[in-house]
């Protein structure tokens with residue numbers, strides 16, 4: 001099994017979260033990591049600014065030292081170590097693929113990464129964004 005350590009951030013912003021089932025994706029990561037015995041820090045992220053392409057999940061390699069400094073990693077940005085990827089349109093079925101490919105084999109799963117869309121991918125913060133327009 002890989003000796004690497006990873007941080008996984010699941011977006012729970014209003015668009016990636018309630019609307020696209022990130023709770024279930026988070027739980028699937030929890031279950032799969034436990035079942036496979038893979039070490040990773042699994043946390044929530046409020047928004048990656050890629051809302052239209054969610055649910056988004058950032059996976060990045062971290063050092064053991066960084067793993068202990070979890071607070072300082074609360075805002076990861078999108079640049080990171082060599083094994084960093086923001087996965088888009090993540091489904092429960094893809095969670096195992098991400099864990100096996102990225103975390104266990106150390107290979108970014110490029111087929112699960114969409115190109116950046118240039119049109120409005122509105123960043124959303126956590127502050128009171130419920131009840132937005134459903135047209």
Ligand code: FES
Pocket residue numbers: 011012013014015016017046047048049050051052054056122123124
């Ligand atoms: S709400 Fe998930 S990227 Fe913005």
